[in-house]
Amino acid sequence: MMGYLSLMWAGLWRKPLRTLLTIVSLTVGFFLFGLLQGVNSAFDTALTRSRVDRLLIGPRFDTPLPVSYFERIKQVAGVAEVTWTGFLRGSYQDPKQGVLVITTEPRSFFSVRHEYLTSPAQLAALTRTRTGLIVLDNMARRFGWKVGDRITVSNSIPRKDGTSDWPFDIVGILTDPSNPGQIDFAVGNFDYLNEGRAQDAGTVTRYVIRVGDPRRSAATAHAIDAAFANSAAPTLSQAENEFAGRDLATIGDVGRLTVAVIIAISFALLFLTGNVVLQSVRERTAEFAVLKTIGYRDRQVMTLVVLEALALCLTGALLGLGLAGMAFPSLGRSMTSVSAWLGSRSLSWSVLAAGLGCALILTGLSAALPVWNARRLNVIDALRTRA
């Protein structure tokens, strides 16, 4: 191994100026790659955070939606995950103290509403406990509730037994750090509501879905509404955060623009490094012939060529991405008009990983032709040309 490294090192510094210039070109290329891809990924982070990836599906007219729509909604293209809710409004102790319990299927609910945080143990407790309730932290503080308490929501939906009181057992607390001003609510089990209530059995207040691509949520909304247009209960699907969606559209399709530029850069870099490696191998035809003569195998010679290409590309990529990582925060500050849409102020690890991945692809492609040449190398001819 050490032998390889010292041979590679010697190869690289055979023409130091060429190696240096190539690395600088690569550095600039990867610097731009890092910035563009960084903007792209910070934008995606902002997307997820701003909840534009969610649609709310309610009844288009007064007919409530049946819970049986779940399976069909799940099939619609673009839907990543579905949950449903049944609202139970009532009061606690004093009729003036309003309480909202969102009953649902807890696992899918906390997954779709990923900004609501609770512990896996509390979530499991809610799934186990029919009358379980996970309460927003502010609400628990307001009423002085704690885990283990049994509370009753009164003056609510009439029950089959004639009362309108719904007892709940508090099994957990949830927080919503993304929205400190969140209106009070608690999360319960839909089955408890559905089987207990006197009317409207088998219907939901609304479905909440997460879409795979927030930029295509409107198409998914249209597809869902079209699927139920001729049924007894037509749906009305709307983005949860239409404002953010509009702002997003204002900035346009960032991804497509950055990809176009990145393709242009990659092409230029590919020709550059491909050529440099090719040239360096060609100049050393005789040296490779000597290596083969003294017993180096084809594979070993190939490894040497690939290692050299790898050293060039990786050095360029690391320098470029490193510089991009340093420059990125100030980019966000200087472009005030879009900085609100950059979900992160620093370059994410995924961008660095993508950059290094590109460096590896670049290595492979630029070493391919020289490797092929080096393999075909006929030792005797190569040595003869030298003389």
Added chain:
Amino acid sequence: MSRLRQMLAVTDMGLRSIPARLGTSLAVVIGVAAVVAVLVAALAVAESFAGAAAKTGDPKRAIVLNGDTEADSGFSRENALAILNSAQAVGSAEVLEFVSLVDQHSGLNAYTTIRGVGNQVLVLRPELRLVEGRMFKRGAREVIVGRAVQHRLAGLQVGSIITLPNGDWKVVGAFESGGDSHESEVLADAETLLNAYHRNEFNSVTVGLRNSDDFTRFNTSLSANPTLSVKAHREPEYFATMSKAVSELLITIAYGIGSIMALGAVFTALNTMYSAVSTRAIEIATLRAMGFGAAPVVVSVLAEALALGLLGAALGSGIAWLLLNGATMSAMTGVTPSQLTFHLVVGPMQMLIGSAFAAAIVITGGLLAAIRAAGIPVAAALRMT
């Protein structure tokens, strides 16, 4: 004279030997082409956009607002009536709302403006021509749609239904208005739209002026009215200001990315030209030994670099032109969240700027290599054989 002949001879030799160094030369050509393609494309988008935005608006119309943009502005019915009265001419008090639709081609979310207009709108905007179906009826949930937005977004054919948060509206007609920004909008009756959204504020009032001098009179009468705190703008000025921010941002991005890429390409050019010089070292030394001066050598290296750079510029411009010229794009006007649809023109001006960038890249790279070439020690180079 003989100096010039020397230059031509050396340059000719250099250029002729390019095919022998195809690989390295190609790296410069492709590198420069990438820079030029990105730069030309981005500038073309910025300028086509500004051109299309400038088309909107007639100097004989004024738009009255009490905010910076129509979306920010809002005033009462009484104020709207007072403004219309001051104009003593045709006018339309207008309301803006938004429609969420789907881009026909990409399937992406798209938003457009639904503009509630007064019943004199066709007199006020004579460029607006109904080309299909009929005008919407007052009081009905009916709309007419601009051709540009109709082509861009799905579900806007005459006869289809669009869903607004407050219910379903029917598309009854389509109009053209010379490709201005209104052609990217959906129009409906202002009063019906206000009712449907439970609103009672108008966003703007647009009035016709008898001639462009009338603007001063109109403006004075607006400021004379103590109940109004509004501002009138000539239409073309308003739309130009609104689109300026967007096109400036596009131009900044174009030059920003273009310059960084150019920096990378300078090093590629330097690399290539150094390698060209070192392969030609013996040849150059021979020429110097024969009595050729340093200047012809420098010129020949620069000429070779320039030839490669201009080839790259032509390639890059060509790619940008092939991909973009004549294509339709839509971008935000900055006026409203609806997009302005415009046709892209990749013109000679952008190609010229691209070529200037290319020339700057290769001359910077070539000059250093040329100096090195001129400084080749003759005896040492010849001994290398």
